[in-house]
Amino acid sequence: MAKQWTKEQLNQFTDADDMYVSPFYADGKTFGTPTWIWSVVVGQNLYVRAYNGQNSRWYQSAMTQQAGKIKLAGQEFAAEFIDAAGDQELDAKINAAYQAKYQDSPYLPPMLKTGPVSATVKILPR
Numbered sequence: 001m002a003k004q005w006t007k008e009q010l011n012q013f014t015d016a017d018d019m020y021v022s023p024f025y026a027d028g029k030t031f032g033t034p035t036w037i038w039s040v041v042v043g044q045n046l047y048v049r050a051y052n053g054q055n056s057r058w059y060q061s062a063m064t065q066q067a068g069k070i071k072l073a074g075q076e077f078a079a080e081f082i083d084a085a086g087d088q089e090l091d092a093k094i095n096a097a098y099q100a101k102y103q104d105s106p107y108l109p110p111m112l113k114t115g116p117v118s119a120t121v122k123i124l125p126r
Helices: 007-015 056-063 088-101
Strands: 018-023 039-042 044-049 067-072 075-083 120-125
Touching: 007 039, 018 056, 039 075, 039 088, 044 088, 056 075, 056 120, 088 120
Parallel strands: none
Antiparallel strands: 018 067, 039 044, 044 120, 067 075, 075 120
């Protein structure tokens, strides 16, 4: 069974806006260049989306390697990356979380479009 985030971690993640994602490179050992990205908590899970959709390099690495690390709420964590796109009910909840957290940003509307929604990733601790 996969590890889960603690309630305390999820509470910290909900307000944090300092997430960097670093999936492994093809060698499975070297961390990729940290990419700053928006994150949201929905239910008991942490989600991110690739602004450039499935063409994003970090997203492609995350889906291929399915592991790496994240930095969030001032801490670093070993992470597992899971494709979370395609569930319309979940997509709607993630959209609502993005709208609540990033409502004042001019970058919000593109994050709710098909490209980024198709590149939604659930992040679990590893």
